[in-house]
Amino acid sequence: MTLTEKLLARASGKTKVEPGEGVWVKADVLMTHDVCGPGTIGVFKREFGAEAKVWDPSRIVIIPDHYIFTSDAKANRNVDILREFVKEQGIVYFYDVIDDPDGSWRFDPSKGNLTRQYGARYAGVCHTALAEKGHTRPGEVLFGTDSHTCMAGAFNEFATGIGNTDAGFVMGAGKLLLRVPETMHFRLEGRLQPGVMAKDIILHIIGEIGFDGATYRAMQYGGSGVAGLSMDDRMTIANMAIEAGGKNAIFPFDGRTAEYVEARTRLNGTPQKYEPVEPDADQKFCYELTVELDKLEPLVACPPNPGNRKKAKELSEVKLDRAYIGSCTGGKASDFVEFARIVRGRQVKIDTFGVPATPDVVRLLRSTYWGGKSIWDILAEAGVRMTENAGCAACLGGPSDTFGRVNAPLKCISATNRNFPGRMGHKQAQIFLASPATVAASALAGRIADPREFL
Numbered sequence: 001m002t003l004t005e006k007l008l009a010r011a012s013g014k015t016k017v018e019p020g021e022g023v024w025v026k027a028d029v030l031m032t033h034d035v036c037g038p039g040t041i042g043v044f045k046r047e048f049g050a051e052a053k054v055w056d057p058s059r060i061v062i063i064p065d066h067y068i069f070t071s072d073a074k075a076n077r078n079v080d081i082l083r084e085f086v087k088e089q090g091i092v093y094f095y096d097v098i099d100d101p102d103g104s105w106r107f108d109p110s111k112g113n114l115t116r117q118y119g120a121r122y123a124g125v126c127h128t129a130l131a132e133k134g135h136t137r138p139g140e141v142l143f144g145t146d147s148h149t150c151m152a153g154a155f156n157e158f159a160t161g162i163g164n165t166d167a168g169f170v171m172g173a174g175k176l177l178l179r180v181p182e183t184m185h186f187r188l189e190g191r192l193q194p195g196v197m198a199k200d201i202i203l204h205i206i207g208e209i210g211f212d213g214a215t216y217r218a219m220q221y222g223g224s225g226v227a228g229l230s231m232d233d234r235m236t237i238a239n240m241a242i243e244a245g246g247k248n249a250i251f252p253f254d255g256r257t258a259e260y261v262e263a264r265t266r267l268n269g270t271p272q273k274y275e276p277v278e279p280d281a282d283q284k285f286c287y288e289l290t291v292e293l294d295k296l297e298p299l300v301a302c303p304p305n306p307g308n309r310k311k312a313k314e315l316s317e318v319k320l321d322r323a324y325i326g327s328c329t330g331g332k333a334s335d336f337v338e339f340a341r342i343v344r345g346r347q348v349k350i351d352t353f354g355v356p357a358t359p360d361v362v363r364l365l366r367s368t369y370w371g372g373k374s375i376w377d378i379l380a381e382a383g384v385r386m387t388e389n390a391g392c393a394a395c396l397g398g399p400s401d402t403f404g405r406v407n408a409p410l411k412c413i414s415a416t417n418r419n420f421p422g423r424m425g426h427k428q429a430q431i432f433l434a435s436p437a438t439v440a441a442s443a444l445a446g447r448i449a450d451p452r453e454f455l
Contacts, residue, residue: 036145043168055174095123124358134270154234188225207309215245326355330415
């Protein structure tokens with residue numbers, strides 16, 4: 001069996017499963033956030049009863065992160081709905097925006113978008129926060145009410161996004177009926193060259209198979225090249241499985257996985273026991289592709305979809321209005337480090353917005369120094385508008401006062417994950433997806449640029 005099949009067999013109490021087979025899968029973790037949480041709660045109460053209790057309050061993780069730093073009253077209200085439900089159900093893991101369990105969340109626009117407006121437990125973007133807080137454990141099943149839940153597949157677990165109706169059922173029953181997906185295999189060989197990042201790997205793959213080429217399939221990664229990828233790299237690649245239509249992505253378990261998970265679970269007091277799955281020798285795949293990492297070049301996904309791949313050096317005549325770095329895909333600490341490596345000692349030529357994925361990323365950027373200056377200061381001095389309010393921000397548009405939202409028909413190069421029309425705001429805006437290094441180079445040039453020009 002493939003890694004996904006072995007995980008689903010274990011979670012359904014079977015010795016073996018086949019692609020296409022329907023199985024009842026037990027959940028280890030259910031995650032929801034401020035956009036889908038209220039709807040999920042509504043489904044749960046409608047179907048299980050107004051006084052019903054969730055199946056396990058220690059296995060539900062609630063992370064407000066999407067429409068947070070906005071004065072939109074309905075967006076603020078959604079966080080309050082989550083807080084009330086958490087108190088009612090005794091849910092253990094709730095990463096609230098505020099510290100007062102009896103309080104009410106209101107964004108204060110008078111303080112501006114750059115200054116911190118969150119409490120001690122706020123965790124930022126759910127997918128990055130799940131990993132940081134120790135909720136992504138090898139061998140487990142993670143369901144989340146967000147399509148990019150597949151990012152946790154970097155940790156050798158089955159992780160997939162589900163809708164509010166399915167999530168409401170899992171909330172009450174702790175299981176879900178799934179069809180076992182076929183598995184595609186991507187063999188990574190070699191090492192990335194300077195200026196090329198993990199984002200380029202997944203843009204290459206999506207460009208090869210199309211933005212619907214993995215529809216309801218598992219995307220399994222292997223090969224000697226995996227060992228050279230950090231956990232942040234693996235998360236970036238797994239995150240965008242959904243941009244190819246994938247059901248999930250999954251990486252093999254190794255020492256890097258163990259080191260990350262064990263450190264994060266100890267730090268946060270989350271469950272430390274886990275049981276990874278190992279690949280069988282006789283795995284059967286529906287598709288195989290070998291990616292020679294040392295031959296990859298910086299890539300860009302042009303509008304209107306993530307599969308519209310071109311080399312950055314072929315797009316040098318495309319002038320830009322804006323650059324953006326952030327989100328679960330491009331807002332990790334390592335993403336900002338590579339961005340800073342390019343812009344250090346230089347000045348951006350276009351409006352450039354930086355949104356760290358989590359408060360931990362903010363702290364790291366402020367406390368890590370290069371040559372007497374913090375990475376945060378290096379970015380700010382280069383002209384990047386950095387906000388302390390970690391979150392999803394403009395990655396998915398949001399209310400019009402969202403930091404970095406594209407409110408006009410601009411051309412924006414972004415380290416985010418999706419570029420369908422209207423994704424970051426205005427329907428006529430053109431969004432070009434690229435690695436943090438390529439976004440940085442393009443911000444300096446005012447046009448799409450290959451980061452190797454600045455190395």
